[in-house]
Amino acid sequence: MNKYSDAGKTSRIEIMTDGIERITFKGWFTGEGLTSVLNSGPHNDYIRWTQRLGLLFMIISFLPFFIGANVALKNIKFSKYQLEYLLIFWGLIFVIYNSMFGYPREDAYQAFFCFLAILLFFSFRPSLDSGPQSVRPKNMLHTEAFS
Helix, strand or coil, rough: CCCCHHHHHCCCHHHHHHHHHHHCCCCCHCCCCCCCCCCCCCCCCHEEEEEEEEHHHHHHHHHHHHHHHHHHHHHHHHHCHHHHHHHHHHHHHHHHHHHCCCCCCCCCCCCHHHHHHHHHHHCCCCCCCHHCCCCCCCCCCCCCCHC
């Protein structure tokens, strides 16, 4: 059989479904371990992290990207630093979106940009003159002592 023929194709949905079906009941809580999928796997970072570490740790590992994108989106609308927050937002959305189709946080070429986006979110500190309309998480508020 020709390996390039349609008969040998497996759809992405089938591969993702197979990846989810490999998770045991206990695995949803504790994960199946790092060697649970030795071959290529589902090419979905959310499923892969659930397979390895369980649902709770998968959520924890992606939560900073979702929170950061949400905060950046609000700041795009209300802050005078719209371009900076737009860059941060699209950097974080890259990770969230690309994780549906691959492993961007583990890929040698993409990982730099994934962690650069989250680094920019956590390290970008606009000056105090941005005014009260700037939306920031409570732990990112500035005081005059740190300016």
